[in-house]
Amino acid sequence: xxxxxxxxxxxxxxxxxxxxxxxxxxxxxxxxxxxxxxxxxxxxxxxxxxxxxxxxxxxxxxxxxxxxxxxxxxxxxxxxxxxxxxxxxxxxxxxxxxxxxxxxxxxxxxxxxxxxxxxxxxxxxxxxxxxxxxxxxxxxxxxxxxxxxxxxxxxxxxxxxxxxxxxxxxxxxxxxxxxxxxxxxxxxxxxxxxxxxxxxxxxxxxxxxxxxxxxxxxxxxxxxxxxxxxxxxxxxxxxxxxxxxxxxxxxxxxxxxxxxxxxxxxxxxxxxxxxxxxxxxxxxxxxxxxxxxxxxxxxxxxxxxxx
Amino acid sequence: xxxxxxxxxxxxxxxxxxxxxxxxxxxxxxxxxxxxxxxxxxxxxxxxxxxxxxxxxxxxxxxxxxxxxxxxxxxxxxxxxxxxxxxxxxxxxxxxxxxxxxxxxxxxxxxxxxxxxxxxxxxxxxxxxxxxxxxxxxxxxxxxxxxxxxxxxxxxxxxxxxxxxxxxxxxxxxxxxxxxxxxxxxxxxxxxxxxxxxxxxxxxxxxxxxxxxxxxxxxxxxxxxxxxxxxxxxxxxxxxxxxxxxxxxxxxxxxxxxxxxxxxxxxxxxxxxxxxxxxxxxxxxxxxxxxxxxxxxxxxxxxxxxxxxxxxxxxxxxxxxxxxxxxxxxxxxxx
Amino acid sequence: xxxxxxxxxxxxxxxxxxxxxxxxxxxxxxxxxxxxxxxxxxxxxxxxxxxxxxxxxxxxxxxxxxxxxxxxxxxxxxxxxxxxxxxxxxxxxxxxxxxxxxxxxxxxxxxxxxxxxxxxxxxxxxxxxxxxxxxxxxxxxxxxxxxxxxxxxxxxxxxxxxxxxxxxxxxxxxxxxxxxxxxxxxxxxxxxxxxxxxxxxxxxxxxxxxxxxxxxxxxxxxxxxxxxxxxxxxxxxxxxxxxxxxxxxxxxxxxxxxxxxxxxxxxxxxxxxxxxxxxxxxxxxxxxxxxxxxxxxxxxxxxxxxxxxxxxxxxxxxxxxxxxxx
Numbered sequence: 001x002x003x004x005x006x007x008x009x010x011x012x013x014x015x016x017x018x019x020x021x022x023x024x025x026x027x028x029x030x031x032x033x034x035x036x037x038x039x040x041x042x043x044x045x046x047x048x049x050x051x052x053x054x055x056x057x058x059x060x061x062x063x064x065x066x067x068x069x070x071x072x073x074x075x076x077x078x079x080x081x082x083x084x085x086x087x088x089x090x091x092x093x094x095x096x097x098x099x100x101x102x103x104x105x106x107x108x109x110x111x112x113x114x115x116x117x118x119x120x121x122x123x124x125x126x127x128x129x130x131x132x133x134x135x136x137x138x139x140x141x142x143x144x145x146x147x148x149x150x151x152x153x154x155x156x157x158x159x160x161x162x163x164x165x166x167x168x169x170x171x172x173x174x175x176x177x178x179x180x181x182x183x184x185x186x187x188x189x190x191x192x193x194x195x196x197x198x199x200x201x202x203x204x205x206x207x208x209x210x211x212x213x214x215x216x217x218x219x220x221x222x223x224x225x226x227x228x229x230x231x232x233x234x235x236x237x238x239x240x241x242x243x244x245x246x247x248x249x250x251x252x253x254x255x256x257x258x259x260x261x262x263x264x265x266x267x268x269x270x271x272x273x274x275x276x277x278x279x280x281x282x283x284x285x286x287x288x289x290x291x292x293x294x295x296x297x298x299x300x301x302x303x304x305x306x307x
Numbered sequence: 308x309x310x311x312x313x314x315x316x317x318x319x320x321x322x323x324x325x326x327x328x329x330x331x332x333x334x335x336x337x338x339x340x341x342x343x344x345x346x347x348x349x350x351x352x353x354x355x356x357x358x359x360x361x362x363x364x365x366x367x368x369x370x371x372x373x374x375x376x377x378x379x380x381x382x383x384x385x386x387x388x389x390x391x392x393x394x395x396x397x398x399x400x401x402x403x404x405x406x407x408x409x410x411x412x413x414x415x416x417x418x419x420x421x422x423x424x425x426x427x428x429x430x431x432x433x434x435x436x437x438x439x440x441x442x443x444x445x446x447x448x449x450x451x452x453x454x455x456x457x458x459x460x461x462x463x464x465x466x467x468x469x470x471x472x473x474x475x476x477x478x479x480x481x482x483x484x485x486x487x488x489x490x491x492x493x494x495x496x497x498x499x500x501x502x503x504x505x506x507x508x509x510x511x512x513x514x515x516x517x518x519x520x521x522x523x524x525x526x527x528x529x530x531x532x533x534x535x536x537x538x539x540x541x542x543x544x545x546x547x548x549x550x551x552x553x554x555x556x557x558x559x560x561x562x563x564x565x566x567x568x569x570x571x572x573x574x575x576x577x578x579x580x581x582x583x584x585x586x587x588x589x590x591x592x593x594x595x596x597x598x599x600x601x602x603x604x605x606x607x608x609x610x611x612x613x614x615x616x617x618x619x620x621x622x623x624x625x626x627x628x629x630x631x632x633x634x635x636x637x638x639x640x641x642x
Numbered sequence: 643x644x645x646x647x648x649x650x651x652x653x654x655x656x657x658x659x660x661x662x663x664x665x666x667x668x669x670x671x672x673x674x675x676x677x678x679x680x681x682x683x684x685x686x687x688x689x690x691x692x693x694x695x696x697x698x699x700x701x702x703x704x705x706x707x708x709x710x711x712x713x714x715x716x717x718x719x720x721x722x723x724x725x726x727x728x729x730x731x732x733x734x735x736x737x738x739x740x741x742x743x744x745x746x747x748x749x750x751x752x753x754x755x756x757x758x759x760x761x762x763x764x765x766x767x768x769x770x771x772x773x774x775x776x777x778x779x780x781x782x783x784x785x786x787x788x789x790x791x792x793x794x795x796x797x798x799x800x801x802x803x804x805x806x807x808x809x810x811x812x813x814x815x816x817x818x819x820x821x822x823x824x825x826x827x828x829x830x831x832x833x834x835x836x837x838x839x840x841x842x843x844x845x846x847x848x849x850x851x852x853x854x855x856x857x858x859x860x861x862x863x864x865x866x867x868x869x870x871x872x873x874x875x876x877x878x879x880x881x882x883x884x885x886x887x888x889x890x891x892x893x894x895x896x897x898x899x900x901x902x903x904x905x906x907x908x909x910x911x912x913x914x915x916x917x918x919x920x921x922x923x924x925x926x927x928x929x930x931x932x933x934x935x936x937x938x939x940x941x942x943x944x945x946x947x948x949x950x951x952x953x954x955x956x957x958x959x960x961x962x963x964x965x966x967x968x
Binding site for chain 3: 351352465466467468495496497498499500501503504522523524525526527528529549552553562563564566567568569570571572574577578579580581584585
């Protein structure tokens with residue numbers, strides 16, 4: 001029996017089948033979640049950054065002759081109760097949402113990495129302290145925290161970012177700790193110790209690179225949650241104060257006009273939904289790419305070791 | 308073969324998808340097993356020995372599948388019979404003992420309960436009858452104080468005891484064939500010796516056949532009558548165990564035997580080694596499977612076509628071009 | 643039983659222990675695991691010592707105590723005859739004693755290249771010149787049979803046998819005097835195992851490095867080692883030159899163990915399960931000889947009086963009736 005490698009049998013109607021196969025392969029093989037999500041977020045970021053130049057009207061410009069106008073050629077997203085252009089306000093609202101959630105996510109992840117690694121490599125006291133702090137943080141209802149803070153201090157963008165950081169660092173710390181703990185049990189960490197590496201070196205050079213992919217997957221998921229959180233706070237009147245446009249604030253203003261001017265609530269709501277979903281898609285895409293699955297409820301990470 | 312073999316495996320082929328095509332983990336393997344006989348299937352990683360065990364009872368895990376071949380057990384082809392027949396056979400006429408008893412035994416049920424469940428599944432009898440039979444078979448495998456310790460959970464037992472329970476489960480329904488896939492690999496040497504002795508004794512007493520898969524060639528003369536040597540999914544040599552061990556014919560078998568340290572070999576010299584490594588699944592080149600690493604490969608022959616079987620003694624056959632041309636003198640390489 | 647001197651004559655052994663005892667567990671007597679109960683052994687310069695025993699005998703725990711991964715409950719580890727007492731002492735020990743792990747898959751950092759793993763070890767230990775580090779790393783890789791080009795590859799691109807070689811290279815790159823090999827060939831195919839064993843033999847020949855070779859496979863130990871130490875339930879029951887112990891075992895456990903080793907040689911004896919029953923649990927500290935419950939020649943004295951390690955010509959046994967044919 002001459003063992004010539006068998007050629008794969010040709011499919012019936014070869015060209016059509018090949019085309020079908022290629023489409024299927026593209027869908028199965030490529031990471032459509034990552035692509036789609038990135039494109040959508042890219043568009044939103046672009047709109048937010050370029051708002052001062054490409055917004056059709058200044059966001060605060062009122063036109064009392066044209067209040068509650070439905071979407072038209074002049075006003076693609078309609079106008080609100082005092083005649084301000086919705087589209088421009090949505091674009092400016094994006095700046096707030098993205099800034100608060102973006103910077104909030106970055107800060108909370110940085111703190112999460114610091115505390116998570118400290119819990120694993122810092123010794124028993126550090127571990128206990130950090131774990132207790134995480135427990136307290138997670139047990140505390142965010143809304144109460146928000147109410148407490150915003151009643152004491154004027155809710156500026158900075159304060160909101162602080163709030164996001166406080167709300168998010170514990171989740172990041174848990175994920176970081178989970179991965180770092182798994183790695184620390186492995187023989188190569190012991191081998192590094194035996195060669196003379198100190199804890200900082202092991203944490204930084206040996207373990208952190210394994211932690212990084214999980215953090216990368218967590219980031220868009222956290223940011224997505226923060227988009228919604230910021231919108232919620234604005235809707236409850238605890239966000240950046242008007243007249244600065246925020247998506248949540250616009251929904252609040254449009255609440256009374258629900259039956260007559262649906263675009264005032266629906267369109268900002270849609271923006272929140274699309275942005276948050278795009279971020280989640282990016283998160284899923286990254287999960288596929290790196291092979292790390294994060295369980296947001298328990299903060300554990302399931303990793304495909306040889307990805 | 309004068310008598311009908313209990314098990315006749317013919318051209319068994321198990322494939323796995325690899326890089327778009329099907330790679331053979333087991334490639335055209337055939338062997339017979341007479342009633343009361345024990346065959347040892349020996350090979351290293353990637354040899355396909357475990358896959359054969361799974362294929363014989365049609366339990367190949369996804370994404371693998373049995374591509375070709377027949378497994379005639381008592382006349383019926385297990386690869387094409389009905390699921391009902393297969394379910395009756397598995398655990399009944401064919402018992403299985405696996406490498407890791409912790410995965411065979413359910414940690415949530417007592418040993419006694421698991422045994423009686425198996426018994427009642429294959430013989431419709433009362434719980435009481437099943438329990439009596441369970442005690443009996445536990446006694447046969449040397450499980451101490453069977454009646455009381457039957458109530459133990461697997462987690463409370465040592466590795467050796469758990470393996471005895473696995474063997475008891477395999478034996479409980481009076482099998483004709485017991486398939487053992489590396490049953491002693493995870494056990495200490497002294498416990499391994501106990502289990503081997505036990506299996507040997509039970510085989511002699513109850514007359515069942517055994518397929519004994521192992522990577523440790525040193526075990527084979529202590530339990531098996533015949534030995535089948537596998538390399539990269541192909542059968543390369545088969546014969547009576549003492550014959551193959553003392554007068555190996557295939558270059559791989561020779562290399563394997565030489566590189567395995569023995570308590571009686573000479574010390575202080577380099578161990579002969581087989582250069583290279585086993586090719587990963589799907590990367591086997593055409594021709595004889597061992598050609599890539601064979602020190603006596605014939606260029607233009609061994610890398611082109613797969614060898615057929617040659618006779619190397621009574622009941623002893625080898626698949627080797629060099630042997631077919633020059634006999635043992637040709638394949639006896641020394642490092 | 644007082645302190646026992648190392649049985650190796652001549653210059654001080656590279657690494658030795660005196661009466662190491664290691665217990666795990668809490669304050670309650672019942673919860674304690676007595677992993678090691680008074681072990682003294684020594685490895686001389688350039689010597690290959692095999693440490694054998696079955697699961698629960700304490701050989702792994704002992705090896706961890708030897709490099710300070712675990713702290714001994716009592717007893718001393720000695721480097722060149724001097725007690726290792728403080729952190730500085732352990733640092734000094736780790737520059738001269740290295741370790742290779744059993745599992746080749748977890749022993750290398752997956753996110754660092756082989757070169758990075760090797761050069762980092764050198765960087766930590768004072769080799770500041772980058773080119774010098776790379777040169778040393780390359781040399782060690784070639785010493786273990788790999789190629790210079792492998793420096794920039796990741797662990798997942800290598801097979802189990804190759805990863806063990808890399809583990810050895812990492813241990814060697816600091817030029818230690820002793821390498822502890824903890825079951826390093828246990829998970830490997832026979833043909834790959836042979837390659838590694840030959841490599842170890844060559845390393846001892848060419849570099850003069852001593853080895854403490856921990857294994858459960860007596861066939862491998864006999865092939866590779868000069869001396870063998872047999873452990874049972876946390877104690878040394880027999881030790882001596884490999885030839886002497888394997889051809890003339892004097893402890894009933896060693897005899898039983900040897901009879902249990904499956905062998906394929908034509909004149910190999912039939913496999914006999916001479917060691918019957920199950921080993922005692924580690925939570926009870928044995929009174930008398932630890933092997934008494936399973937010993938075929940046990941006498942009353944064995945149950946009450948623990949035997950001392952005794953014997954001549956470097957071959958010592960802990961048995962009241964050593965050498966007695968039951």
